[in-house]
């Protein structure tokens with residue numbers, strides 16, 4: 254249930270803005286209006302329970318002198334660009350929630366809110382909120398409710414319109430009326446937005462939920478003001494066809510180099526220092542038929558961005574793994590720039606990172622749901638592709654963040670064991686694992702399938718969660734091992750109560766206590782009666 258707490262807005266200023274307000278005011282929740290101290294990967298934590306995500310983790314973006322936001326989410330900047338082009342700079346502003354009262358007045362007709370995960374039911378939010386289990390309310394939901402309960406929003410009866418990649422969550426959870434939202438926009442803005450906004454400005458009634466038309470690439474404008482993380486879109490859509498994924502259903506575009514460089518320059522001049530290249534797969538950039546990567550185009554893109562003054566950091570958002578094996582030279586040619594301009598350090602050495610999807614070790618599931626992901630290779634080759642590509646990335650000092658999906662529809666024990674087998678093959682690789690519960694997203698092919706919940710996870714799934722946690726700590730923060738052990742022992746009674754007795758093995762493996770007690774201390778091989786289900790031995794027997 255949503256609680257509207259007006260008391261949180263203690264700084265709300267009841268005075269009307271001197272100019273009567275701005276007709277179109279754009280905003281997003283405090284957590285989406287932050288660059289997490291220039292750390293796009295920490296932004297993942299927005300899906301964690303609020304008590305774990307303190308406000309200082311996500312400071313708001315700075316303001317310009319007039320109170321508008323200096324940086325804003327990229328999608329909001331695209332919307333702003335379309336609206337400024339049509340209605341003029343003076344009629345459109347983008348602001349942080351804390352400054353809404355300075356711009357909303359009797360002249361305000363539309364308050365546009367952009368959101369990626371308003372209710373905290375995306376892959377990351379659902380998974381980590383249910384694992385940590387306390388209170389259950391993700392930070393992203395708390396902040397979205399907080400924004401919607403801001404008294405400035407309701408004061409002059411402007412239309413509240415919500416869009417963005419997470420807008421579907423509100424309509425599918427029937428939360429629209431409860432949150433006081435007039436209209437929800439589903440899909441990409443560029444084609445239909447102006448028509449909708451004109452209607453709203455004329456006082457015409459809007460449908461409660463509007464699905465927007467797919468834009469053609471020429472309709473997608475260049476942003477006019479800087480984006481958070483210096484985000485610049487290089488491709489949109491994917492088309493590899495993974496059944497759980499929404500970008501795959503979007504029309505695929507590679508933006509012209511000149512368009513990209515203009516956005517990079519705009520961001521660099523504004524002092525963002527970082528450029529985040531937004532793409533669902535960098536290897537799709539100007540790719541050839543059958544998803545064959547275009548080495549010349551990708552290398553030129555990265556080199557040209559590198560030459561732009563003021564760009565201290567370059568981060569690519571996502572990559573798929575098969576093209577790394579298909580043409581490892583692409584990685585070898587761009588890695589030196591990515592490492593030199595990386596935000597990250599691994600064991601005191603600069604290293605780059607990129608998000609990749611391993612998802613499963615099962616060739617059967619790859620063939621069923623992700624056949625396009627490993628093109629031009631075959632599903633049976635998936636484990637080899639993963640191992641080889643991670644090797645190439647690591648050899649070039651790129652240490653990826655890798656997602657795994659637990660509970661894909663129809664997943665059987667042999668599929669889960671295949672994933673465990675793959676994790677064993679990857680032992681020693683520099684990877685940050687992020688296991689996720691299968692979530693059926695509204696815009697995906699599997700939208701009618703049920704979400705996978707923690708309560709019906711298999712013991713082997715729990716084993717994967719524990720392994721990933723253990724590998725991540727061993728690889729990235731071995732110095733916190735003792736704290737993790739002590740914390741695990743302290744929290745064991747709570748998690749035993751929350752998740753049942755199966756949690757014992759999970760806590761033992763995650764904390765490293767199983768190795769300590771069963772192997773090292775006793776000095777013997779793991780005994781079958783104590784071995785955590787799905788250990789190497791068991792896996793080997795299945796192969």
Ligand code: SF4
Pocket residue numbers: 491492493494495498499500501533534573610626
């Ligand atoms: S490769 Fe990635 S972005 Fe493309 S369809 Fe698959 S999961 Fe989606």
